[in-house]
Amino acid sequence: MVSSGISQSLPTIPLAVLEYATEHGLTSCLEAVLELTRKIVPTLTLAVFLEEDPELADYQHVVLEAKVPGWKAEELFAARRRWSQALIQECPAPHLAHFLLRLT
Numbered sequence: 084m085v086s087s088g089i090s091q092s093l094p095t096i097p098l099a100v101l102e103y104a105t106e107h108g109l110t111s112c113l114e115a116v117l118e119l120t121r122k123i124v125p126t127l128t129l130a131v132f133l134e135e136d137p138e139l140a141d142y143q144h145v146v147l148e149a150k151v152p153g154w155k156a157e158e159l160f161a162a163r164r165r166w167s168q169a170l171i172q173e174c175p176a177p178h179l180a181h182f183l184l185r186l187t
Contacts, residue, residue: 093117094129100145103133109145109181112174116147116182119169123162124149124186134183144183151186159186 094117104113121129128150136142151159166184174182 093121094131096131097133099133100131103143103145107178107181109174109178112178113145115173116145116170119173120147120149120166120184123165123169124151124184126151143181145181146183146185148185148187154186162186 093114096113096117100113101110104110117129117131126149130146130148132146132148133143134146136144151162154162163184163186170179170182
């Protein structure tokens with residue numbers, strides 16, 4: 084995992100994500116989750132979108148998807164662990180399940 088040292092901006096939040104965040108009381112932690120994701124995964128390609136849960140009807144996640152080509156399994160695991168720990172610090176427990184990190 085190599086940081087380029089270049090400051091990356093946060094991705095644009097789609098209207099559907101903003102509406103979902105408002106409906107589920109996530110607005111207070113949404114930007115913080117984006118910022119912590121950017122710090123932990125300093126990639127040029129970071130997207131945020133809603134995705135239906137394939138196993139739970141009428142349930143969605145706010146997906147933060149970062150493209151990290153070339154990362155080894157250890158780097159992916161370490162980033163996911165740091166992200167999960169930071170997420171717990173930023174969001175109230177009931178909101179944690181609404182966020183999903185995807186490293187591709």
